[in-house]
Amino acid sequence: MNGRRLTIPLFPLKTVLFPGGVLPLRIFEPRYLDMVADCLRHDTGIGVVLIRDGSETDGVPEIHELGTLTHIRYWHKRPDGLLGVTLEGESRFRILDMQVQPDRLIRAEVELLPSVAACAVAPDHARLVELLRQILAQLEPPYTTLTPSWDDADWVGARLAELLPLDLTEKQALLAEEDARTRLAAIARQLAELELD
Secondary structure, eight states: OTTOEEEEEEEEESSOOOTTOEEEEEEOSHHHHHHHHHHHHHTOOEEEEEEEESOSSSSOOEEEEEEEEEEEEEEEEOTTSOEEEEEEEEEEEEEEEEEEOTTSOEEEEEEEOOOOOOOBOOGGGHHHHHHHHHHHHTOOTTGGGSOOOTTBHHHHHHHHHHHSOOOHHHHHHHHHOOOHHHHHHHHHHHHHHHHHO
């Protein structure tokens, strides 16, 4: 799958989603309602990218070049009348080229990146697994629908990176990290810094 090129719509957000993670969203802007309808109709993916500068709703923000290809896992009409969707991360990508359409929706040619190799959680990171268990036990769907891989350093690190209150630039750096154990070590360091503050 790595190296494959796709043209997909981008959804710039102030969040970082990793492969294997879920992201519930409320969709209200016409450009994104049209994007979701088109993706459902053609069974295509959506690229979630972190906003570097700008906002989610005004104009076209400056975005990071590394993001996550997602598919729509669930969708429903919310009680407030808005469309609710849950995106599920599939693989990381790098933006090669992008164009802004007249409705300000960004479409991009992206190259899919290799998956982070699965490896066992090192014994010195066992407390991170326990922390993740505690966090997930307090959450509601869609997070409770995740199939846990407690022994997989990539899965544990990705979920912690998504759920912990880390700075968005730190989360983006963790998404770019290609070694699962290095990612867990970075999270452990960041947690130690948070505890000192």
